[in-house]
Amino acid sequence: MNARAxxxxxxxxxxxxxxxxxxxxxxxxxxxxxxxxxYGFLGPNGSGKSTTIRMLCGLLRPSDGECxxxxxxxxxxxxQLRMKIGYMTQRFxxxxxxxxxxxxDFMSRIFGLxxxxxxxxxxxxxxxxxLDDRRKQRAGTMSGGQKQRLALAAATLHEPELLxxxxxxxxxxxxxxxxxWESLFELVDRGTTxxxxxxxxxxxxxCHGLAILDRGRVVAEGAPRKLMDAIDAAVIEIExxxxxxARHALDGQDYVKSVAQLGNRxxxxxxxxxxxxxxxxxxxLAQHGVQGKVExxxxxxxxxxxxxxxxxx
Amino acid sequence: MSRIFAIASKEIRxxxxxxxxxxxxxxxxxLQMILFGYAINFDVRGxxxxxxxxxxxxxxxxxxxxxxxxxxxxxxxxxxxxxxxxRQLRSGEVSIGVYIPADxxxxxxxxxxxxxxxLVDGSEPTIENIARGFAAMPLPAREGHYNTGEQVFEVxxxxxxxxxxxxxxxxxxxxxxxTMTMTMFTAMAIVRERERGNLELxxxxxxSSLELMxxxxxxxxxxxxxxxxxxxxxxxxxxxxPINGSLFAFYTAALLFIAxxxxxxxxxxxxxxTQIQAFQMSIFVLLPSILLSGFVFPFDGMPPxxxxxxxxxxxxxxxxxxxxxxxxxxxxxxxxxxxxxxxAFTAVTLTIVTLRxxxxxx
Numbered sequence: 193m194n195a196r197a198x199x200x201x202x203x204x205x206x207x208x209x210x211x212x213x214x215x216x217x218x219x220x221x222x223x224x225x226x227x228x229x230x231y232g233f234l235g236p237n238g239s240g241k242s243t244t245i246r247m248l249c250g251l252l253r254p255s256d257g258e259c260x261x262x263x264x265x266x267x268x269x270x271x272q273l274r275m276k277i278g279y280m281t282q283r284f285x286x287x288x289x290x291x292x293x294x295x296x297d298f299m300s301r302i303f304g305l306x307x308x309x310x311x312x313x314x315x316x317x318x319x320x321x322x323l324d325d326r327r328k329q330r331a332g333t334m335s336g337g338q339k340q341r342l343a344l345a346a347a348t349l350h351e352p353e354l355l356x357x358x359x360x361x362x363x364x365x366x367x368x369x370x371x372x373w374e375s376l377f378e379l380v381d382r383g384t385t386x387x388x389x390x391x392x393x394x395x396x397x398x399c400h401g402l403a404i405l406d407r408g409r410v411v412a413e414g415a416p417r418k419l420m421d422a423i424d425a426a427v428i429e430i431e432x433x434x435x436x437x438a439r440h441a442l443d444g445q446d447y448v449k450s451v452a453q454l455g456n457r458x459x460x461x462x463x464x465x466x467x468x469x470x471x472x473x474x475x476x477l478a479q480h481g482v483q484g485k486v487e488x489x490x491x492x493x494x495x496x497x498x499x500x501x502x503x504x505x
Numbered sequence: 506m507s508r509i510f511a512i513a514s515k516e517i518r519x520x521x522x523x524x525x526x527x528x529x530x531x532x533x534x535x536l537q538m539i540l541f542g543y544a545i546n547f548d549v550r551g552x553x554x555x556x557x558x559x560x561x562x563x564x565x566x567x568x569x570x571x572x573x574x575x576x577x578x579x580x581x582x583x584x585x586x587x588x589x590x591x592r593q594l595r596s597g598e599v600s601i602g603v604y605i606p607a608d609x610x611x612x613x614x615x616x617x618x619x620x621x622x623x624l625v626d627g628s629e630p631t632i633e634n635i636a637r638g639f640a641a642m643p644l645p646a647r648e649g650h651y652n653t654g655e656q657v658f659e660v661x662x663x664x665x666x667x668x669x670x671x672x673x674x675x676x677x678x679x680x681x682x683x684t685m686t687m688t689m690f691t692a693m694a695i696v697r698e699r700e701r702g703n704l705e706l707x708x709x710x711x712x713s714s715l716e717l718m719x720x721x722x723x724x725x726x727x728x729x730x731x732x733x734x735x736x737x738x739x740x741x742x743x744x745x746x747p748i749n750g751s752l753f754a755f756y757t758a759a760l761l762f763i764a765x766x767x768x769x770x771x772x773x774x775x776x777x778x779t780q781i782q783a784f785q786m787s788i789f790v791l792l793p794s795i796l797l798s799g800f801v802f803p804f805d806g807m808p809p810x811x812x813x814x815x816x817x818x819x820x821x822x823x824x825x826x827x828x829x830x831x832x833x834x835x836x837x838x839x840x841x842x843x844x845x846x847x848x849a850f851t852a853v854t855l856t857i858v859t860l861r862x863x864x865x866x867x
Contacts, residue, residue, distance in 0.1 A: 249709050274711040285702035290515070301511035302710045399625050 235405035278347035288332025337368030433483030512720025560609035675740035687766035749834030
């Protein structure tokens, strides 16, 4: 571990590994997450996102490897980090039978906020997350978006330096998700580091840095833009009247790594080493007597994700 | 400290809103009190009896009158013959038949032969014991009659001279209700937070596991004391249970017992993953507690193995303590043995809990 990572990074992990019996949930994950950025974990269910986050906040002990969070080795110093970390669990884990205000009041007491500071902080969060007209409402009766705003309000009561958010938007409508992300950027502006796991591409694209996880391993890592530019594949779109026929034409070609249908278009990923990918596809379609328009397009994050998780298996 | 207070007051607030649990906490002692106090009666009274009196002397009538005077039997019918008596027993119309033969007076003078016969329905265990009691009954002594019945032993029942079951049951009922509240409700309260994911959030906060545990337990200590008071006050009001010992000794015993059963609830909470499992585990503790602690069945009648198991149950020691304090008026100094046993139990279980409870998920 170099000195820069030790001082500058909010989180740095080396070969972090966690096994549950025979299953390796997290497999030699190494990360350096700079401060005051949003860093995303993108991956399907079971890819090790939650397990990694739980190890980073000391809830699970790593089977192997080491990690440093805000300069403290974890899990050894996990208790000292409690005041500096805010954690939002995957499912709503505040108390549904308490009101909005009671939940915030309880959490602020747990974080040791006292007197005027507590009242002031709670009022601030109620306004900030548009909850002040719902303060007497029981949390259990609120919508997914409202619950999630409440959870974020509770997780930021003690102004943590690092926020760990485990799939925070899985039960939330698109508008609420947009609002939620606006709130996250406001927090980053004030210097908070945020680690967020997601399986939404649009959310992953908003992150400063991104790690794509698959079966416990980091299969791609970097800024979303850079990942898209550096994709190890040629992305081809085919517009055809006979989409099924076009699809049939692509079947069985081993340089065609992935095909997805979007309405009357096909979106295909071809192996990078194939010279003149558009030409090859046009030839293929002609061979099968399918009329169509072939075009090379820019890679989306989904293409990066598909290339990273499917190609090398 | 302020964190423990925050957790405890949150717990009480939730408890107030959870009508079902709240109702159980108050309703359970009331229900059990009424059930055990009124319905369950080990001291059998008013058994229906039929009498065949072939002697028809004043002495035979006096004998029947004495039996009735004990309150245990109620003469339902004067049957015509021994045959009729058997029929009534068989059909279940009566539980006891009294047969006084025609030569009752002769047998009394000559001696060497039983004077009369008791026919007993052996299908009910308690009735046989009663019959034995009657067999030992002395002959009635009436003025102008020659009394041969030399009474050898005088039986006197102390502390509960009327042999009322309620007096024996009520103090120990406190123990049964506390076992329920402390193991079942606390285990379920902790497991509920785990089930709903609250615990995962709580253990990432600065609250220590000691604060988390104490904050959850403190409300139940008060609930336990309230329940104990409720049962005791109802016992005094409804059943005239005498409180012969000091209230200080009573509450000390109650607190010792609450501590012991709370740790049991904590162990259950570390083992159970769902509220249903926690519930089943507490039944697993509750059932042997009720059967083996001496609450229902006398300790002396149990085989050694059962007595050993009973020693491991905190209720056994509390029953001993509370009967001593409330009924016999004993002080804490005279009850050191059960006190030390309860303390030892708490120490052992607390060690197990601390070893098992981590602020981690794995």
